[in-house]
Amino acid sequence: MSTLLPTSIVGSLPKPSWLAEPERLWSPWLLEGDTLVEGKQDALRAAVHEQERNGIDIVSDGEQTRQHFVTTFIEHLDGIDQERKETVRIRDRYDAAVPTVVGAVSRPKPVFVEDAKFLRAQTDRPIKWALPGPMTMIDTLSDQHYKSREKLAWEFATILNQEARELQEAGVDVIQFDEPAFTVFHDEVQDWGVAALERAAEGLRAETAVHICYGYGIEANNRWKETLGAEWRQYEQSFPLLQQSSIDIVSLECIHSHVPLELVELIRGKKVMLGAIDVATERVETPDEVAAVLRRALDHVDADKLIPSTNCGMAPLARGAALQKLAALSAGADIVRAELANVAVPAAR
Ligand SMILES: [Zn+2]
Numbered sequence: 001m002s003t004l005l006p007t008s009i010v011g012s013l014p015k016p017s018w019l020a021e022p023e024r025l026w027s028p029w030l031l032e033g034d035t036l037v038e039g040k041q042d043a044l045r046a047a048v049h050e051q052e053r054n055g056i057d058i059v060s061d062g063e064q065t066r067q068h069f070v071t072t073f074i075e076h077l078d079g080i081d082q083e084r085k086e087t088v089r090i091r092d093r094y095d096a097a098v099p100t101v102v103g104a105v106s107r108p109k110p111v112f113v114e115d116a117k118f119l120r121a122q123t124d125r126p127i128k129w130a131l132p133g134p135m136t137m138i139d140t141l142s143d144q145h146y147k148s149r150e151k152l153a154w155e156f157a158t159i160l161n162q163e164a165r166e167l168q169e170a171g172v173d174v175i176q177f178d179e180p181a182f183t184v185f186h187d188e189v190q191d192w193g194v195a196a197l198e199r200a201a202e203g204l205r206a207e208t209a210v211h212i213c214y215g216y217g218i219e220a221n222n223r224w225k226e227t228l229g230a231e232w233r234q235y236e237q238s239f240p241l242l243q244q245s246s247i248d249i250v251s252l253e254c255i256h257s258h259v260p261l262e263l264v265e266l267i268r269g270k271k272v273m274l275g276a277i278d279v280a281t282e283r284v285e286t287p288d289e290v291a292a293v294l295r296r297a298l299d300h301v302d303a304d305k306l307i308p309s310t311n312c313g314m315a316p317l318a319r320g321a322a323l324q325k326l327a328a329l330s331a332g333a334d335i336v337r338a339e340l341a342n343v344a345v346p347a348a349r
Pocket of ligand 1 (some may be wrong): 212
């Protein structure tokens with residue numbers, strides 16, 4: 001990727017209202033059978049078109065073919081009883097009825113590989129595919145088989161690695177693992193979380209990314225954020241471990257968060273996907289606001305390692321606002337690119 005400050009999004013975009021009920025998570029599909037397959041592909045086409053039209057350089061599928069970033073992957077695995085729901089506390093924050101692990105987990109067939117091939121055929125730009133991370137997966141299940149979070153995470157890491165290798169063969173340039181659980185379970189991140197993540201990414205030629213955030217802009221997350229105080233220092237725990245890890249890119253939340261930017265210094269040397277778009281509000285950022293965040297980040301990230309991005313997925317947002325936010329992101333990146341070009345190339349005399 002030779003573009004300076006290549007823009008990207010964390011993952012999801014709102015789905016069209018003819019495909020799924022808008023502005024909610026786990027929104028049920030409004031189509032069925034072959035029509036649903038075709039509808040998902042049309043939505044993916046539109047997501048690619050909108051990203052390209054709005055200047056996004058590393059293109060994603062907008063997660064148009066999945067209901068949720070974790071559960072859709074889990075639904076395709078064996079060893080999990082989807083009907084047997086038990087209530088667990090997700091990320092120590094809110095209760096949800098989740099499926100139960102009842103036997104050895106495995107991936108009977110590829111989950112997203114056909115979708116990734118479809119995305120590959122839609123664009124010549126580099127493409128990124130998001131998978132859930134092992135720790136976030138176990139946090140979305142009730143385990144009655146392994147009875148060990150670490151063991152189950154390790155099994156999932158092996159499965160994720162199988163999927164990631166096939167996504168790479170399908171032409172995916174960047175494989176991203178979503179680990180919002182990393183901002184919550186600090187001891188486990190240290191003990192086995194980063195090791196499990198590296199296992200998931202093992203042997204890949206594609207670039208690897210980990211997305212660590214404070215969650216979608218939904219009410220339970222917003223309430224939790226209010227309890228975190230004036231400075232959010234959660235990244236201070238995971239960043240030094242990630243700096244030492246084999247993962248290439250760290251995706252983090254920044255704009256309108258209380259994350260002190262100097263924490264980014266802790267991952268110096270890694271590429272940084274920096275959240276310069278707030279996903280918890282439909283107010284669209286101005287290009288200048290985006291540029292201001294990027295400029296501040298450049299104190300801690302080398303310019304050739306900065307990837308302007310969103311704080312998190314945009315699935316629950318209004319579609320119009322989300323698309324305008326894409327335009328604001330690339331316009332903000334344009335401003336800073338021009339400034340960097342001026343610094344790098346002094347005017348000819
Ligand atoms: Zn996120």
